[in-house]
Amino acid sequence: MNNKYRSEYCGGLNKKYLGKKVRLAGWIHRKRDHGGLIFVDLRDHTGICQLVFNPEKNKGPYGIVNGLRVESVISVDGDVVERSPETVNPRLATGEIEVSVTGIEVESSAEVLPFQIADEENVGEELRLKFRFLDLRREALHKNIIYRSKIINFIRQHLSSREFTEISTPILTCSSPEGARDYLVPSRIHKGKFYALPQAPQQFKQLLMISGFHRYFQIAPCFRDEDSRADRSPGEFYQLDLEMSFCTQEDVFSVVENLFIEMTEQLSDKQIMFKPFPRFSYEEAMNKFGTDKPDIRFGLEMKDVTQVFRNSEFKAFQNNTSKGKTVKALVVPGLADSPRSFFDKSEAYAKELGAGGLAYITMKDGKLKSPILKFFGEEEKNQLLSTLELKDGDAVFFGAGKWDKTCNIMGLMRTYFAKAVNCIPQNVMAFCWVVDFPMYEYNEDLKKIEFSHNPFSMPQGGMDDLLNKDPLDIKAFQYDIVCNGVELSSGAIRNHKPEIMYKAFEIAGYKRDEVDRNFGHMIKAFKYGAPPHGGIAPGIDRIVMLFSDSPNIREVIAFPMNQKAQDLMVGAPSEVKKEQLKELGIRIEDKEE
């Protein structure tokens, strides 16, 4: 690094350099002009160092820096000198010394910036995205991107030393009928035909297992043309895609748990709440937490009280005790004394989520209190008390209706109350596995049975289950890993047996020739000797988000798109020249309503 621009980095200077001549290069972070003396905080990627420009000692450099704005790029020569004790800045790593400048070279003089780099003040996202190269200079974002690099580097080293081979898979591939909307790329050579960008390297990684690669991973770009969320960037994102051959579900769990535990311990100061990671069946997760991505940093588990109201006079509950319906209770300590307005507000939120209402009972001085209590018989009250184990100060909220919808709503209320009573611990990682996902689900709109996840997952009972069980009761070797209520990934042990695959597709309404047409290359591959295999693909962006406590996925991506899948900096997507379209055989239809 000793070249014409610099001999040292700004952040590395200290008393050891006293008396030495150094050359530094970087950005003018701040400038303090005292008339007869100018201080400059010079910033490079390692930190900040104070430069002093004194016109009595070196008139030239003083005059030049005097005319520069912040964020201009300079290279300076100077002497490292000790600061007098009263001028030491303990907040700066280099605060004991400063560089008395003897020469300066202006590499780039900066215009007035659209927003300030040195300030931490919030700037509107639109402007930040438009000037992303400036936003990336700011400490918060800069730090995140470096952290992301560290995480990815850790993953590479960890997996490479554990028999995993990193292999790239195609970006231009072919559209598949399942799943998300594809991004299409027109073919010039084959007019009217299209490549698709991969939604995930799913098929390729399975083919790699068939190719005998034992264990594969990749930091894989994935493309899905779906709408964004705070934790879901539009268009493109990255997965840690991994797959293992001759493995069971346990083997995958072991590798992934190990990875996340070591990553957390080595790259963060966060505590892992539960080791090994707890496991919940899909059904259990729904029943206790009302979601398939439970946040287990806090308790507040839901309890099922359907049986209590089987013969109740209270019809609002009794009507929801038949098959497929449920009555759920959520006990929240410390809310019994809340004002009426709190309960009203909570109910309003529940209704927003689609609940009919939000009945509640409070427990105070050993007595139950509630507007609905008069509808309950003595036996019901006793059963409730024993089921819910109510303590003084508790409030219990009820939800009743169809099982999945009610679980869902009460699950969201659980999070709502957790925030209300402020019982979510910070700086912890609560990982868990959700297992035993159903193989199929019933689509109410289309009145048909569909795959609930990946069609290539192995049904737990194999061919036997497919032949003999109610499809909706069949479980798959399909699992999710969840942390702090964020779904990091889905994974599965795959179905490597063609006959079971045809049968699985048949149940979802695909005829044999349809399967051959859409997935023929996969089936064919499975016929030439396929090892049992399985894997998982945690989202890199979400991992970095969790580790860096970022509220938003754009905070961990160097050049993200906005909510409408536009890159405001380069202006993508953009129109293209007529000639380009013509070459591709594409004509744009007039926009019409």
Add this chain to the structure above:
RNA sequence: GGGGGUGUAGCUCAGUUUGGUUUAGAGCGCCUGCCUGUCACGCAGGAGGUCGCGGGUUCGAGCCCCGUCACUCCCGCCA
């Protein structure tokens, strides 16, 4: 496609409750001047506004009403 929030100086915001203080304010930034120990330097002065856009109500609209656009959060969607 649907629902919520936001939109006022280059940036971050106040002003909107209850329409009427004149020339719509503040901090930061910017420009000019002063300043040799600051580190968010300080001091003095100055420039900078289609109050997102369009329409309406009114004697009068940044403020009320309708529409629209942009950004954002959520639902749908994302095996």
